[in-house]
Every structure is written in structure tokens, then in C-alpha cells.
Amino acid sequence: MTFAKNDRSGPEPSKREWFSEMIGRTRFVVLIAVIAVLLVSFSLFLQGTLLALNTIYETWRDMFAQGVASQSGTLAVEFLEVVGTMLKAVVFYLIGIGLYSLFIRPLNLTSALGVESLADLEQKVVSVVIVILGVTFLEHFIRWEKPLDTLYFAGALALAGGALVLFQQVHKGSGGDLQQPQAKLRARRELFEHDQEQREIGEQEVQRAERVTEAKAAGRIPAESGSE
Structure with a gap:
């Protein structure tokens, strides 16, 4: 995606325009959060990959040494831990690229994922968190070590998951950033294509x-x- 260069020729900006420009430039402080979150995401992806390789190696080693019976009940749990780690990495990755696209420079990737606003980012993150809760409960359910504790755990996850689903339904399609697509598109074009920080409200x-x-x-x- 290419952006037109802003034409700097013309009269000198007023003090108010200069201050607006300076305030608008503070958005680049979000880069600190973007870098930190993406580092966490890459770390989790790497840990998940190493965990997956180690799990694959150990399961095949035990299978050749002790037979198929050695994998009863534990194989699914071990691989679910890998899935949980990867999903956590996805959460941080979505937050990182979402913040970058919203505050620094729009990305085609976020548009393809449906992240065009903070409300969209919230919806995506909450959706992945709900999946993580489901995977976490599935791990405890497969282990089935303490049925009563598993029941309590299921109740707690049901309350948390229900609250998140309710949050999604309440905020679905709401918010000024989702309700004014033309104004949002115009503001993004002025900001990212013409490097104009200050917005003028026309008649x-x-x-x-x-x-x-x-x-x-x-x-x-x-x-x-x-x-x-």
C-alpha cells in the first residue's frame, strides 16, 4: 500500500496547527506497546513450537518403546497445551498488529482480518480468549483427576465465558467508530496519505x-x- 507524500510547500502553519501536529505525533508512542506485544507473541510462538516438537518426539519415543498403551489419556492433553500456547500467541499478535494499523500505518492484513477499529480489535481478542477458555477446560476434563474440582472449574469458566459472550453481543455493531464509515475513511486518508494530523469539521x-x-x-x- 503506497501513500502520497504531503506537499509541505505553502504558508507556515499557525501556532494552533503546530500544536495539533505535535499532539497528533504522540500516536507514535504506541510503537513501544506494539514492539513489546509482538515480542511476547513471537516468544509464545517459539515456545509453542518447541513444546510441539518436544511433545511429538516424546510421544513417538514412548510409543515405540512401550506401545500404544503408553499414550492413553495423556496425548490429547499434551497437544492441547500446545494449542493453548499458540492461541495465547495469537491474542498478543492480534493486539500488536491491530494497534500498529490503527495508530501508525494501516495494514492490509488487519483489513483482511476484519480489524478496522478498536471495537473490532476487542471483538477479535475476546473471541480468541473464549476459545482459550474452552481449550483450558477441555484439558482439565480429559485429565479428570478431581471431578468436584473440575465441576467448580467448569462453573467458573462458564461464568467468565458467558460474560465475554454477553460483552460481544452488547457491543456488536455499536460504537461511533463502526457507525461512521465515511468519516472514518476520510480521517484515515487525511492522516496516512496526506500526513494531516488536524481534522477540520466542515459545514x-x-x-x-x-x-x-x-x-x-x-x-x-x-x-x-x-x-x-
Whole structure:
């Protein structure tokens, strides 16, 4: 994805424009979080890979030495631990690339994954966390060491998972960043293509917002819909 260079020729910016430019540039501090989160993600991916290789080696070694009976009940748990580690790595990876795309430079990868806003990022992360909870419970269920503790654990995970699912349903399709696609697209274009930090609100936008407010008050459009 290529971006047009901003034409710096013209009158000198005013003090207000200079201050807005400086405030807008503070978004690059997010790079610190992006680098840290991606390092955690890569570390988890590496640990998961090593854990997978070690598990594969040990299971085949035990199978050749002791037969198929040596794998009863433990094989699934060991590989589920690998899956859990990889899913945790995916969570941090989504957060890292999502923050980079939202604050630094838009990526085609995040668009392909459906991450176009902070609300989208929350939804994706919560979805993976729910899967991690399910995998964690499955590990305990397969072990079945203490049935009563497993039951308590299942209840706790059910409450946590239910709360996360409820959070997804409540916030699904809501939020100003999801309800104003044209304004968001225009702002991203001005920021990333024209390197313009300060946003100007035109008269047409004000009139459009007034019309939408009147339409909501009259009940012609749903109250939760956006202004565009």
C-alpha cells in the first residue's frame, strides 16, 4: 500500500496547527506497546513450537518403546497445551498488529482480518480468549483427576465465558467508530496519505449530523444508528 507524500510547500502553519501536529505525533508512542506485544507473541510462538516438537518426539519415543498403551489419556492433553500456547500467541499478535494499523500505518492484513477499529480489535481478542477458555477446560476434563474440582472449574469458566459472550453481543455493531464509515475513511486518508494530523469539521458534516439527530428524534431511523 503506497501513500502520497504531503506537499509541505505553502504558508507556515499557525501556532494552533503546530500544536495539533505535535499532539497528533504522540500516536507514535504506541510503537513501544506494539514492539513489546509482538515480542511476547513471537516468544509464545517459539515456545509453542518447541513444546510441539518436544511433545511429538516424546510421544513417538514412548510409543515405540512401550506401545500404544503408553499414550492413553495423556496425548490429547499434551497437544492441547500446545494449542493453548499458540492461541495465547495469537491474542498478543492480534493486539500488536491491530494497534500498529490503527495508530501508525494501516495494514492490509488487519483489513483482511476484519480489524478496522478498536471495537473490532476487542471483538477479535475476546473471541480468541473464549476459545482459550474452552481449550483450558477441555484439558482439565480429559485429565479428570478431581471431578468436584473440575465441576467448580467448569462453573467458573462458564461464568467468565458467558460474560465475554454477553460483552460481544452488547457491543456488536455499536460504537461511533463502526457507525461512521465515511468519516472514518476520510480521517484515515487525511492522516496516512496526506500526513494531516488536524481534522477540520466542515459545514456539510454539521448539517448532516443535525439532520440525523432530527431523524432520530422523529423515530425515522434507529437511535443506535450512525450519522452516515
